[in-house]
Amino acid sequence: MLSADNLTLIFRALLAIALGSGGVILIFYALNVLVERLPKVWKDRLLPWVYVGPAAVMLTAFLVLPTIRTVYLSFLDSRSENVVGLKNYVFAFTDPGMLIAFRNNLLWLLLVTGISVGLGLVVAVLVDRVRYEALAKSLIFLPMAISFVGASVIWRFIYAFRPEGSDQIGVLNAIWTALGNEPVGWLVNRGLNNFALMVIMIWLYTGFCMVLLSSAVKGIPKDVIEAARIDGANEWQIFQRVMIPIIMPTITVVSTTIVVMVLKVFDIVYVMTGGNLDTDVIASRMIKEMFNFRNFGRGSAIATILLIAVIPVMVANIRRFRQQELDR
Amino acid sequence: MSMAKTQTPRPPQDYRGDRKVNSKFERFIAKAPVHISVLAIAMLWTLPTLGLLISSFRPSDDLITSGWWTVFINPFEFTQFTLSNYQEVLFNQGMGQAFLNSLVISVPATVMPIAIATFAAYALAWMEFSGRQTLFMMTVGLLVVPLQMTLIPVLRAFNALGLAGTYLAVWLAHSAYGLPLGVYLLRNYIGSLPRDLIEAAAVDGASHLKTFTRVIVPLSMPAIASFAVFQFLWVWNDLLVALVYLGGNQDVAPVTLVLRNIVGDRGQDWYLLTAGAFISMLVPMAVFFALQRYFVRGLLAGSVKG
Secondary structure, three states: OOOHHHHHHHHHHHHHHHHHHHHHHHHHHHHHHHHHOOOHHHHHHHHHHHHHHHHHHHHHHHHHHHHHHHHHHOOEOOOOOOEOOOHHHHHHHHOHHHHHHHHHHHHHHHHHHHHHHHHHHHHHHHHOOOOOHHHHHHHHHHHHHOOHHHHHHHHHHHOOOOOOOOOOOOHHHHHHHHOOOOOOOOOOOOOOHHHHHHHHHHHHHHHHHHHHHHHHHHOOOHHHHHHHHHOOOOHHHHHHHHHHHHHHHHHHHHHHHHHHHHHHOOHHHHHHOOOOOOOOOHHHHHHHHHHHOOOHHHHHHHHHHHHHHHHHHHHHHHHHHHHHHHHO | OHHHHHHOOOOOOOEEOOEEOOOHHHHHHHHHHHHHHHHHHHHHHHHHHHHHHHHHOOOHHHHHHOOHHHHHHOOOOHHHOOOHHHHHHHHHOOHHHHHHHHHHHHHHHHHHHHHHHHHHHHHHHHOOOOOHHHHHHHHHHHOOOOOHHHHHHHHHHHHHHOOOOOHHHHHHHHHHHHHHHHHHHHHHHHHOOOHHHHHHHHHOOOOHHHHHHHHHHHHOHHHHHHHHHHHHHHHHOOOHHHHHHHOOOHHHOOHHHHHHHHHHHOOOOHHHHHHHHHHHHHHHHHHHHHOHHHHHHHHHHOOOOO
């Protein structure tokens, strides 16, 4: 096992890690030393840019310029040679496969956001009242450390299907057949498969919502709740009329974050069903156009639509940041 | 409300309206639904992962004939467990190599953006220069731009430069994609450090670099730790960037890509999938457990990442 080949591999890996990490720090130091030697006027002007420069360059090179270029590419044809105007967008909004993807995305948005946030909120409130709170929260939060691919394997296993008569190996079908039904192909049945995929994302992100909402819930002043209790309100009324209004800002932030993540979801659909059987979503469709059909014009158009969908959130974030800065 | 505080003594917490709930047992019963719900949800959330873990130790024949819960019928029957799945997937299916690749990809892709973002955050927070606010606003805006927007042009650029399929490509890409969040988190944190500390260092004649390394970096460790955990988990678990920029090159494929290929090629070979998935999850879960505190803190501070 510890052959010469493997050792070389490990050595090379360590070298790559050292070079990659050390390289950057070295560059900073070098640039800094250089600029520090300049006369003061130049130094003051240039130094901030030495510090900010690499970040600005990378952001521009990898995020800003490519985004602009993708928007430009969306008006060209599949090989990016001729201008085709809005043809790609027309395709995106009229092709039956795309329309199904849009419908699915809408379902994902409504259900995953609603259930993750709702469940996260309920759990946050409940877990506040038990002593093993930390452990429970850790367990519910743990799926966040798992990759989408890993989660897909886990749930593929749960959804496993064996024909009628043989023993079931997937938990869901085992329970289903134990109740006297025939086994179901959860990933194949077009009425169910989208929901089966959404469950995975809910499983992954309820913990995220729970953590954020839990800290918000803990921030609610105790006297307000006590006062409501003294006035005779029951737990449900306190929840609905007192707690939710107070933590509404956090609920908004959490919901918008989940919305953005749902719009970008690609791995789950790609790994589980490849987008087939009516489960496609916009992000996985984009990858298909790009790599399978090699149509870069359409792929870019789809990506641009995704960007437009996300712009409201971007604007809201910038606004919120401006407000924070004013308060600073 | 303040009148009520001074005039009426506040009743103990076991009053509901005017009904008194006094004994410990009664209080426990009243809380029973809470306990049951919390325990039920916690177990429901753990079950999937547990099922996978147990299954990865079962021989391949058992896996396709019976459910993993059947191991509990005879829990001490050790012959029903095996390590052969791990052996197979590590050495014959490329998971061992993939694990190394993931390390090689994730560590620099975490260290690099930390360095770049911390320098930039310091400048944005404490240095005077024109364009400061605009730059930061641009960073905040970039937090939600979907990766997908950048794939085609960047891939073409990589191909033109001959970088596609190399570690450098994904290091640069992941660093750039992680910068908005890093700059946001660190700039907020560094900006909230006490002004006097920094001015004291300047008065003592320290250059910016000295202030940076001796004062700022040590003080910012919590924020740096949070971002580090975030970025590491995100890079290790990433599939899209690896798929697009590393594509066909199997030598450098990380665990996510290899796992996905196994699902694609051998989707019914559960003995490979369970062990492979668990290998891919081991490191993130360990990092998560050890540094949970920083992860949560980072989440709370930077809850705008999309």
